[in-house]
Amino acid sequence: MTEMIKGYNFAFIDEYAKREIRRKILKAVSIPGYQVPFGSRELPIARGWGTGGLQITLSLIGKEDILKVIDQGCDDSVNAVNIKRFIKATTGISITADTLKATIIQTRHRIPEEELTEAQILVFQVPYPEPLRLVEPQEAQTRRMHAEMDYAKIWVFLYENIVKWKEITIGARYPVFVNGRYIMDPSPIPRYDVPRLNYARTLYLFGAGREKRIYAIPPFTEVKPLEFEDHRFRIEDFTAKSCALCGSKDTFLDEIVDGDRRIFTCSDTSFCKKRREDPNIPKSSVKK
Amino acid sequence: MGYVAAKGGRYAILNAEKLVDYFRLKGRTLPLNVKTIEEQFRLACDKVMSEGSLYAPELAALALKQAEGDIIEASFLLRAYRSTLPRIGYSEPVDTEEMFILRRISSAFKDIPGGQILGPTRDYIQRLLRFELLDEKKEKKYKSFSHIKEGKLVQKVPKLVNLLREEGLLPKPKVEKDEEPYDITRCALVFPLPRSGVLQAMARGEEGGMMAIAYSSMRGYGDTHPTLAELRVGYVFLKIKHPLTGKTVKVGEILATEAEVIAGKPTQAGEEVPQFTLGYGLVFGHNERKAISMAMLDITMRVQEPKHPAESQEFVICHIDSIESSGFTAHWKLPHYVTFQSDLDRLRKIQKEKNLKIKVKSKK
Numbered sequence: 001m002t003e004m005i006k007g008y009n010f011a012f013i014d015e016y017a018k019r020e021i022r023r024k025i026l027k028a029v030s031i032p033g034y035q036v037p038f039g040s041r042e043l044p045i046a047r048g049w050g051t052g053g054l055q056i057t058l059s060l061i062g063k064e065d066i067l068k069v070i071d072q073g074c075d076d077s078v079n080a081v082n083i084k085r086f087i088k089a090t091t092g093i094s095i096t097a098d099t100l101k102a103t104i105i106q107t108r109h110r111i112p113e114e115e116l117t118e119a120q121i122l123v124f125q126v127p128y129p130e131p132l133r134l135v136e137p138q139e140a141q142t143r144r145m146h147a148e149m150d151y152a153k154i155w156v157f158l159y160e161n162i163v164k165w166k167e168i169t170i171g172a173r174y175p176v177f178v179n180g181r182y183i184m185d186p187s188p189i190p191r192y193d194v195p196r197l198n199y200a201r202t203l204y205l206f207g208a209g210r211e212k213r214i215y216a217i218p219p220f221t222e223v224k225p226l227e228f229e230d231h232r233f234r235i236e237d238f239t240a241k242s243c244a245l246c247g248s249k250d251t252f253l254d255e256i257v258d259g260d261r262r263i264f265t266c267s268d269t270s271f272c273k274k275r276r277e278d279p280n281i282p283k284s285s286v287k288k
Numbered sequence: 289m290g291y292v293a294a295k296g297g298r299y300a301i302l303n304a305e306k307l308v309d310y311f312r313l314k315g316r317t318l319p320l321n322v323k324t325i326e327e328q329f330r331l332a333c334d335k336v337m338s339e340g341s342l343y344a345p346e347l348a349a350l351a352l353k354q355a356e357g358d359i360i361e362a363s364f365l366l367r368a369y370r371s372t373l374p375r376i377g378y379s380e381p382v383d384t385e386e387m388f389i390l391r392r393i394s395s396a397f398k399d400i401p402g403g404q405i406l407g408p409t410r411d412y413i414q415r416l417l418r419f420e421l422l423d424e425k426k427e428k429k430y431k432s433f434s435h436i437k438e439g440k441l442v443q444k445v446p447k448l449v450n451l452l453r454e455e456g457l458l459p460k461p462k463v464e465k466d467e468e469p470y471d472i473t474r475c476a477l478v479f480p481l482p483r484s485g486v487l488q489a490m491a492r493g494e495e496g497g498m499m500a501i502a503y504s505s506m507r508g509y510g511d512t513h514p515t516l517a518e519l520r521v522g523y524v525f526l527k528i529k530h531p532l533t534g535k536t537v538k539v540g541e542i543l544a545t546e547a548e549v550i551a552g553k554p555t556q557a558g559e560e561v562p563q564f565t566l567g568y569g570l571v572f573g574h575n576e577r578k579a580i581s582m583a584m585l586d587i588t589m590r591v592q593e594p595k596h597p598a599e600s601q602e603f604v605i606c607h608i609d610s611i612e613s614s615g616f617t618a619h620w621k622l623p624h625y626v627t628f629q630s631d632l633d634r635l636r637k638i639q640k641e642k643n644l645k646i647k648v649k650s651k652k
Binding site for chain 2: 008009012013014016017020037038039040041042043044046047048049051071072073074076077078079080081082085108109110127138139140165166167168169170171172173188189190191192210212213236237252253254255267
């Protein structure tokens with residue numbers, strides 16, 4: 001789709017930077033949910049537009065890899081297209097929209113509907129890596145709070161929410177407990193995707209370029225949303241709604257304003273396309 | 289269905305790219321010569337090099353041309369290009385006393401050793417639009433420049449702060465031998481950030497952002513009323529240690545602006561003899577506002593218990609980088625419909641729980 005651009009290293013950033021990022025990824029995998037600071041490089045894509053995820057992808061990608069990039073679940077969204085254009089132009093690797101064919105998937109705000117396997121890596125773009133930023137603006141303080149597992153403030157915040165609103169007000173970016181140790185920001189995925197982080201088969205990597213942090217959830221790690229015994233975590237409610245295109249009732253839906261009406265379509269456009277061809281296609285092809 | 293979610297992104301992007309070029313050139317005026325930008329938009333280029341954190345006058349001019357004069361966009365282009373360059377090593381510390389002076393003033397004393405050198409400044413020019421520039425003729429101007437000899441810049445003008453140090457009014461700098469600077473391009477920010485990291489972050493910070501925070505302290509959110517001990521603009525040699533011989537060699541020269549302010553607040557906790565505090569600013573190119581703002585912030589951030597934004601190191605350092613702040617500000621233009629769906633779900637649920645529903649008049 002785009003010609004290779006000349007005069008730049010394979011995957012743009014220099015090899016020393018890639019090595020540093022890979023070392024930081026290894027550290028992140030070793031300490032699930034811990035935010036590892038790294039020397040985030042500036043890229044030709046703006047800060048806040050996926051440069052953290054992009055640096056992870058660029059440092060991991062090889063000539064044999066097949067890449068998928070989505071934004072809000074959609075392969076064809078402008079920023080996803082732009083990121084693919086950039087990676088294609090600096091690596092020449094293959095691009096796919098098919099979740100099952102990709103070896104590396106870079107995503108903003110969604111986990112694909114189809115279950116991923118051990119052979120794949122899901123790279124999240126992260127705007128705010130710090131789940132405690134909600135209750136504490138200072139980095140020096142939040143780092144101390146994580147070190148001491150001093151998580152009282154965020155629990156109180158959730159409790160006060162319930163007292164005031166009878167509900168927790170956090171929409172997306174719902175904080176999770178990783179491996180019983182760190183509270184982690186899962187990036188602005190919907191709550192619908194949060195349970196899918198728990199004991200997943202795939203390596204999840206999170207990159208925050210502007211805030212210069214990398215963190216990870218290794219395969220088969222316990223990931224629990226913060227909840228109370230008498231106030232359970234709840235995902236978005238799509239009761240009695242289905243996709244206007246493929247008819248799915250078990251996917252995350254985008255609400256679309258159509259005149260006076262509201263209609264719903266799958267947020268995962270690639271899976272929606274598969275379902276339109278075969279309505280019975282399952283979300284998991286993994287043999288259990 | 290009236291709406292199809294953001295499809296066909298590829299063609300839209302390619303067309304947007306074409307339109308950008310179209311709007312730059314549609315008037316069919318002569319395309320700007322990069323050398324012209326470098327020379328006649330001197331200060332804009334300096335700003336781009338400073339905020340882009342790369343001393344490359346020609347590339348800065350090219351970036352300005354490509355960005356249609358948008359300084360932040362041009363700095364971003366330079367900063368992204370910077371990521372492709374390997375870092376070969378560190379230069380030797382620059383001794384600004386060796387500077388070839390274009391301009392040098394002090395507001396601390398009426399006269400200073402080496403004298404006040406006004407140089408190219410707009411400070412005392414009345415800000416009246418000069419309509420004759422609408423149709424500027426070059427030949428006439430050049431004649432009036434014949435007596436200006438830029439090749440004979442004065443050098444080794446003594447620095448005022450050194451004199452104050454000798455008098456014991458300012459503390460002697462604590463120089464750690466062969467101390468590796470904290471390089472924020474290789475290490476993430478940690479707080480408290482070592483001083484070398486603080487100065488580096490400010491040297492590449494955005495003028496407007498730094499000035500706003502520094503101004504807040506001058507105006508009343510803090511109590512910084514320092515004196516500008518010295519401001520100098522000029523060329524300094526860039527020196528490195530030769531990798532084979534180990535000798536110091538000159539590899540080029542850069543234009544820089546240096547500001548040194550001294551705070552009237554004489555005492556610091558734990559000091560036996562009260563002394564002034566020095567705030568330091570050094571930036572690429574000719575940019576006095578930024579150098580002064582940097583020196584001011586260098587002082588405000590020394591406060592032990594910050595009470596105001598300008599006094600908090602973390603607050604200042606995290607918010608002055610224009611590449612980061614502009615990128616994140618622009619990212620709100622990206623689709624957010626998944627997160628918005630989650631928010632909608634929460635709000636509807638809360639309204640239902642509380643039995644609160646804002647009554648809306650039906651349209652029909």
